[in-house]
Amino acid sequence: MLLTGANGRGKTTLLESVGLLARLRSFRTKALRDCTQHGADGWRVEGSWADEAGPVRLGMVWRGNGRELEVDGRADSTVNEFWGRAMAVVAHGGDTVILEGGSAERRAGFDLLLAEIEPSRLGDLRQLREVCKQRSALLRNPRASRDEWEAWTTRLGELAQGLQPARQKLAEIFLPHLEMAHRGLTAGAEKLKVSYQPDDAVPGPGKERDRLWEVERERGINLTGPQRDDWDFKLGGKSLSRYGSEGQRRSACLGVRLAELALLRETRQRTPVFLVDDALKELDEERRKAFWKGIPADCQVLYATAHDRPKQEDSWVILEISPGEAKKQKG
DSSP: EEEEETTSHHHHHHHHHHHHHHHSSOSSOSGGGSOTTTTOOOOOEEEEEEEEEEEEEEEEEEEESOOEETTBBBBSSOOOTTTTTTTTTEEEGGGGGHHHOOOOHHHHHHHHHHHHOOOOOOHHHHHHHHHHHHHHHHSSSOOOOOOHHHHHHHHHHHHHHHHHHHHHHHHHHHHHHHHHHHHHTTTSSOOEEEEEEEOOOOOTHHHHHHHHHHHHHHSSOOOOSSSGOOOEEEEEEEEEEHHHHHHHHHHHHHHHHHHHHHHHHHHHHHOEEEESSOTTTTTTTHHHHHHTTTTTTOOOEEEESSSOOOOGGGGGGGEETTEEEEEEEOO
């Protein structure tokens, strides 16, 4: 489906709404409160669709102090009940943050993919955030308790023992899909590699643990744990973020999204909705053609654009978006 219209008419908002229902987060902002229209008290998004897992109706409400989830019309649904009922992959204009941003951006993206492939990991990732929050608060306290620090550090080590091998496995199964997708985008002219870079293991009881306590207490920050892991992108053996052109970085990001799509189809036996928002800029015509060719024929695509008109327009359902209205056009 092609969503067209002038800038600022709501095309991206429609894609963002689908992304919220599938991924519980916006691809435009980290804070859900920022999705609220100026002057409004909150917002609501709901939708229904069906895939290989069957029909589903989902809703999310933000009332200013937190979100509420609905599954099949039932309010107060839990995250575990909601998560994974709908699936989406998002390619958007800000994707180059994967390469240009910090390790937290890359880690968050791959952790999202990990949770989609293994929904049971969602709980561990949420616990990791809580443990890091508690350790950070503790270390900022001049009278931090060693016993409390030990308890949180032990839990951090337990989470690392589960998450770091899972991330490594993800890297191993993701790379072949990335290489294939990127090879298609570049006609084999460039070789892209991504590797997982785990932080050192959380030390167990002993001298190394004692040293960690002293250094962390002195500096007041977390200095160990899987929240410090990173992912490294190389093109032709060189750092893509440092040496890649804008077009090469854009191609790599699109390769990542096509690889996500392929991996989710393989591991979950389901086809996510593919949301594409202003993601093809800086690409020449050949790479644009290769991108559309790389999307499976049975995948539903929502493509928001103000100016680009894909080839073979007659194969698209075209909606002209204006404030409060979506009008169907002839292809």
